[in-house]
Amino acid sequence: MPKLSKLLISKRVIILAVIGILLFIGISQFNISLWYVLLFGIITGVVFGKVFCRWMCPMGFIMEMIMGRNPDSKFGAMYQYHKMGCPIAWISGYLNKWSLFKIKLNIDTCKNCGLCDKQCYISSLEPTKYSLYKADKTDPGKSYSCSKCLKCVEVCPNGSLAYKAFK
């Protein structure tokens, strides 16, 4: 994985905090309409999928601090999986299927180690339905619940998963 991607994924919570605080200041101090925020969330959804919740949302940051931080916590995983947050989450979640950027698997380099599925809160909660590398299962990256934490990409030892627009 390129060093920049690795760095961005490892600093995701800091990026979420910074953008979330800037957005909160913009909304509260400069009276930015929530309609613009909604429009922004939808545009980012068309391009990147459901990135707003885990990379930009002030409420998402607060909720993640309270509930979603511990990857080993079943409660945290359940929160990430089921959250129906707000209209941005609803719309961008359904856009995961059609967004320009997607999580893509290189089957030629995948060693079937299963680390990606263990890290993913979707496939770890529903292993009989979802998998990032098993061809007979549904891709969790295209499901409503994937909020592009990109842990699957980060954890793959072979660089077989990439979040990108084109092959």
Ligand code: SF4
């Ligand atoms: S980005 Fe990867 S690990 Fe995170 S929820 Fe989506 S498929 Fe799962």
Ligand code: SF4
């Ligand atoms: S972590 Fe990488 S190599 Fe292992 S199963 Fe997933 S995609 Fe394949």
